[in-house]
Amino acid sequence: MLDGLQADSSDTTIEAAMHATATVIVAHGTEPDPVFFYGNPAALRLFEASQPAFTAMPSRLSAEPMLRAERERLLAQVRSHGYIDDYAGVRVSTTGRRFRIERATVWNLVDEDGTIRGQAAMFSQWVGLPLSPAWPPTA
Numbered sequence: 001m002l003d004g005l006q007a008d009s010s011d012t013t014i015e016a017a018m019h020a021t022a023t024v025i026v027a028h029g030t031e032p033d034p035v036f037f038y039g040n041p042a043a044l045r046l047f048e049a050s051q052p053a054f055t056a057m058p059s060r061l062s063a064e065p066m067l068r069a070e071r072e073r074l075l076a077q078v079r080s081h082g083y084i085d086d087y088a089g090v091r092v093s094t095t096g097r098r099f100r101i102e103r104a105t106v107w108n109l110v111d112e113d114g115t116i117r118g119q120a121a122m123f124s125q126w127v128g129l130p131l132s133p134a135w136p137p138t139a
Contacts, residue, residue, distance in 0.1 A: 064090065
């Protein structure tokens, strides 16, 4: 997905590619109510958020209230299987703009000891949708 990267690419090269790509890349932690800790510039544009606002947002708020159970099932599947590479679902920006993501890859972030430290997702396909009747979100 990130053109030009090799398996032996340096951390600096990988970080630059993640920053420059049009592919949306996001990650959240393992808190009981996980909070985004990373969103590349493509993600910040799509979710209409600044870096400080995005990295303070519980990731559940990226889904409409009535779709949060579906989102939780997806994350549980990733936790148990390690990843999925064909996810599609509706998400919502911080301003209420809805979009359907397609062909997303979602995976566990695992440290050297095998401990899951979070989950990440990347996708480059999405379609805009009408505004949500459930906006603004509720906690």
